[in-house]
Amino acid sequence: MKIKRRGSAVWSGGLKDGKGGLTTESGALSGYPYGFATRFEGQKGSNPEELIGAAHAGCFTMALSMILGEAGLTAEKLETSAVVALEKVDDGFAITSIHLSLTGKVPGATKEQFEELAAKAKAGCPVSKVLDTEITLDVTLEE
Structure with a gap:
């Protein structure tokens, strides 16, 4: 099975004075503005x-939900944020790292088990697999 999703961008003008719009197939974004200043x-x-x-946090969290289910666990709540670092490098700019921060409430899970399953989700989610950068993870299990 192959699933295809679409996103698009429109740009007018130069790099610093130009303006663009981002659109997603779902309509979540429709010509949403972006530019040099943003x-x-x-x-x-x-x-x-x-x-x-946002894509990485969503993919990782959904993958973790699946992995928890395979372990006989169901999350009451999973909340993930992702910090994406964009840095100037020799040949322009590059995304040099992504740091995921996860907080979860999973009845029946131990801290060690939750950390292990989260690491598995980090390595296995499709967005992690496509990103060629350092990905780090902090995990907090709430009681």
Whole structure:
């Protein structure tokens, strides 16, 4: 089975003065604005890195839910954030790391078991597999 999803971007103008819009097939984004200032200067708006972070957090969390189920556990709540680091390198810019922070409430899970299953999800989720960068993970299991 092959599933295809689509996203698109439109851009007008130069690098610093231009403006763009991001659109997703689902309609979650429809011409959502982005530009140099939203990407490099902290202005309000979107950027590719935050979208990668959201995609990675969502994929990882869903993979963990599956892995927990395979272990006979069901999460009451899983909450993941992703920090994507974009840095200037010799030949331009690169995403140099992604740090996932997970907090979960999983009745019946031990801290060690939760950490082990989260590490398995980090390694196995499709978005982790496609990203060629360092991926780190912090795990907190709530009582």
